[in-house]
Amino acid sequence: MAVAVIVPIIWPMEPFEIPSTLAKDAFETVENLPEGSNVLLAFDYDPGSAPELQPMATAWVWHCAKKHHRMYFMALWPLGVNMVQDTVDQVIHKDYPELEEGVDYVNLAFRTGNEGVIKVIVTNLKALFNVDSRGEALTQIPMTKKIVSLRDMNLIISVSAGYPGTKEWIQYAGTPYGIKVVGGCTGVQAPLLYPYYPGQMQGMLGAIKGASEYEHLLSTKYPEYKYGPSYSPDTPKDKLKPRKNFTQGLTRMGPQLIAHCLILVLIVLGNIALYMQRRAREAV
Amino acid sequence: MLRTFGIIVVALALVWVVVRTFMGDMGYGYFEVTGEGKAINQVSVCRFELNERTKALADATALARSDIDKARENAALTDTERAERIAEAESLIAENEAASATLAKTVHFSWSRTIGIWLAAFFTLCIMSFLYKDNPLYRFAEHTFVGASAAYWMVVTFWNMAIPIAIGRLFPRFVKFNLAPGHPLDSWVEKLAAENWLAKIVNYEAVVGSGLNAPWYQLMNWWYWIPMAFGVMLLWRLAPTGQWISRWPLAFIIGGTAGIRMVGFLQADFVAQIRSSITPLFVLREAGGNSLAFQQAFYCSMNSIILLLGMITVLIYFFFSLEHKGVVGRISRVGIWVLMITFGAGFGFTVMGRIALLVGRFQFLVQDWINYSP
Structure with a gap:
């Protein structure tokens, strides 16, 4: 398994990607929001699940910035704040240096209380969040001055690795108050979230496959996501180099493909061995 | 046999990485962009880009050098043509070298990043060593992880909840001047004056607009003494006697959580899921x-x-x-x-x-x- 995973890391490969309806809907939800919409990005994960979730977080932040949405970052996990900061550094500071903190995006940081936090801020945001991550009062920050509660958000994007996460955002904000929710989750969580789509959740990215599909959709519509802000349609194809930090989902599908093929082969071999063992036993 | 082989492989890998790191034969993984670099590139550039740019410049330089050699060896060229081609290639090499030098100036070797990467690699290998068998290195990594996580959780919760939400509501001026300068005193007093039931007793109106000079009891949100008392009661479990006191806040927490979750489940999982199941065939x-x-x-x-x-x-x-x-x-x-x-x-x-x-x-x-x- 180690060899099956390491080889495609050293010699990268990008399998052909066909986006699912869930990923397409998640993409269309962000894409079809009017420019300048309020989007809450909840980063409820930590470095332990970053290999699965960071690619989709990167893609979503880039997409929101591209569509000039106002981004409100927050976390229900303590280490989520660091993930927000990493993503802001990697995406906004790099590709959108013109965006200003407090005007175009704000980091509301972490609050403990799990679903209790959602339950409070869905009626009064400033009851729990009175300052942002820099310690500046929300009443003084231009983009939070007029925000009363979660109901002022046009969309909630939840990237989550467990509890509290997407399920809680759907239960306490999306379903009771009719706020649109799209979620990105780990592979373990994905089957538990499927029942919420499409009634209570507008789109979903399940694990690294979902992230890869979203990256594919984003790169197809906006090639500058994949090739950088200097991309031009006139550039010869052989000179176009995908940016590694922005295509982690696509590149990680290479090792996934090889590893899954290996598992399939091992299952088949195991069954053949069992069958032969049984036959040998019957012959005796 | 297998154990010896594993140890040799890991030792060789370590030697290889150390040699590559300290002999300069490596990319920019252990480097950070300097302040000057950030100014030149406008924003921070990542190691992947630095590596790619360096590689592209090195490739272009190598190509130009081979062009010079080809021009010298090509007998079909006149002296003028040869000189022109060589001059063109040399100018390209000079340009690339200047660009490489500028790039090198924009980054510096980072000890903090290097130590961080090595520690992370060490702990990763320690955890992976469990695949062989349980061992002291694995247990050391596991205990370090658990300890660091608990400490981090405590510090973050203290500075994000205890200070701004609990102590900050009871002693806001102290918190503003000593712990969290962003504390919005004036807006809080306004809120207290507008919403608080105690406004009938405490004259909050009198201090609206002058939060910094108001007496301490007029800045205090007295309701917050209730959760504060619950917190103290919860910690009573650690006291030598009277541990039963902690059951009261615990009962409140369990009851409150059950109530909140029941409503959430009824709305989002029970009713909404039944509705989602009723679809046209x-x-x-x-x-x-x-x-x-x-x-x-x-x-x-x-x-x-x-x-x-x-x-x-x-x-x-x-x-x-x-x-x-x-x-x-x-x-x-x-x-x-x-x-x-x-x-x-x-x-x-x-x-x-x-x-x-x-x-x-x-x-x-x-x-x-x-x-x-x-």
């Missing part, structure tokens, strides 16, 4: 009213039919008031199949998730630690 038109193509109509209708059949068969499987014999037995058997397929899909997702984590760790080891840039 034969879908011929989309939500907007437009007719669907045959293929789409077939796909959507099959989805609805499978959903209905799956739900009914699984519900019957869990219906134990009837003996699972005859028709009921056969239907519940289908229910088992539906459940098994669901568990299989769930397991497939879990495998994908675990492999993604493994890929992430290996990418770290190969690209960050060994500093290999494909």
Whole structure:
């Protein structure tokens, strides 16, 4: 398994990607929001699940910035704040240096209380969040001055690795108050979230496959996501180099493909061995 | 035999990485962009870009050098043509070297980053060593992780909750001047004056607009003494006597959580899920009213039919008031199949998730630690 995973890391490969309806809907939800919409990005994960979730977080932040949405970052996990900061550094500071903190995006940081936090801020945001991550009062920050509660958000994007996460955002904000929710989750969580789509959740990215599909959709519509802000349609194809930090989902599908093929082969071999063992036993 | 082989492989890998790190034969994995670099590039550039730019410049320089050699060896060229080609290539080499020098100036070797990467690699290998067998290195990494996580959680919670929400509401001026300068005193006093029931007793109106000079009791939100008292009661568990006191806040927490979660589950999981299950069996038109193509109509209708059949068969499987014999037995058997397929899909997702984590760790080891840039 180690060899099956390491080889495609050293010699990268990008399998052909066909986006699912869930990923397409998640993409269309962000894409079809009017420019300048309020989007809450909840980063409820930590470095332990970053290999699965960071690619989709990167893609979503880039997409929101591209569509000039106002981004409100927050976390229900303590280490989520660091993930927000990493993503802001990697995406906004790099590709959108013109965006200003407090005007175009704000980091509301972490609050403990799990679903209790959602339950409070869905009626009064400033009851729990009175300052942002820099310690500046929300009443003084231009983009939070007029925000009363979660109901002022046009969309909630939840990237989550467990509890509290997407399920809680759907239960306490999306379903009771009719706020649109799209979620990105780990592979373990994905089957538990499927029942919420499409009634209570507008789109979903399940694990690294979902992230890869979203990256594919984003790169197809906006090639500058994949090739950088200097991309031009006139550039010869052989000179176009995908940016590694922005295509982690696509590149990680290479090792996934090889590893899954290996598992399939091992299952088949195991069954053949069992069958032969049984036959040998019957012959005796 | 296997153990010796493993130790030799790990030792060789370590030697290779150390040599590459300290002999300069490496990319920019252990470097950071300087302030000057940030100004030149406007924003921070990542190691991948630095590595790629350096490689591209080195390739272009090598190509220009080979052009010079070819021009010198090419007998068909006149002296003027040869001189022109050589001059062109030399100018390109000079340009590339200048660009490389500028690039090198924009980054500096970072000890903090290097130590961080090495520590992370060390702990990763320690955890992976469990694949061989339980050992002291694995246990050391595990205990360090648990300890660091607990400490981090405590510090973050203290500065994000205890200070701004609890102590900050009781002693706001102290918090503003000593702990959190962003504390919004004036807006709080306004809020207290407008909303607080104690406004009938405490004259909050008198201090609106002059929060910094107001007496301490007029800045205090007295309601917050209740959760503060609950907190103290909860910690009473650690006291030598009277541990029963901690049961009261615990009962409040459990009761409150159960109430909040019950409402959430009823709305989002019970009612909404039943509503989502009631869908038309034969879908011929989309939500907007437009007719669907045959293929789409077939796909959507099959989805609805499978959903209905799956739900009914699984519900019957869990219906134990009837003996699972005859028709009921056969239907519940289908229910088992539906459940098994669901568990299989769930397991497939879990495998994908675990492999993604493994890929992430290996990418770290190969690209960050060994500093290999494909």
